Amino acid sequence: MKKIIFLLSILAVITGKAVAYEDVSAEEFAKLLKKENVFLLDVRTPEEYQKDGHIKGANLIPIQLFRYIYLGGIGIKDKKVLVYCRSGNRSVTASKMLDSWGVKEVYNLKGGIKEWKAKKLPVVYGFEK
Numbered sequence: 001m002k003k004i005i006f007l008l009s010i011l012a013v014i015t016g017k018a019v020a021y022e023d024v025s026a027e028e029f030a031k032l033l034k035k036e037n038v039f040l041l042d043v044r045t046p047e048e049y050q051k052d053g054h055i056k057g058a059n060l061i062p063i064q065l066f067r068y069i070y071l072g073g074i075g076i077k078d079k080k081v082l083v084y085c086r087s088g089n090r091s092v093t094a095s096k097m098l099d100s101w102g103v104k105e106v107y108n109l110k111g112g113i114k115e116w117k118a119k120k121l122p123v124v125y126g127f128e129k
Helices: 002-015 026-033 046-051 090-100 112-118
Strands: 021-024 038-042 080-084 105-109
Touching: 021 026, 021 090, 026 038, 026 080, 026 105, 026 112, 080 090, 080 112, 090 105, 105 112
Parallel strands: 021 105, 038 080, 080 105
Antiparallel strands: none
């Protein structure tokens, strides 16, 4: 693991590009939600969003459709984009895509909505936004 991190660090120095997204805890994610200029993105399926609950204010764009949607048209490049899924895996994929599209501040909820709910943070159900 240390070798991989070292190699990624070297690659970032050589290419001048580091990973722009940051993995954050549920508590940090909740603090970021309170800031201005934030776009909250849920990349799960509509069924998960509705039945398992979601964070209030989340914009649902399933990862399966993500690459086909031009998010630049909704002006997120200059916002803090907070991304989550069920466990934190699909949101990493979305975070990397956002990075490649030039979004400067991307935060991934480490552990996903499962971690959020485990910390007893609020969720809403159905399609309420």
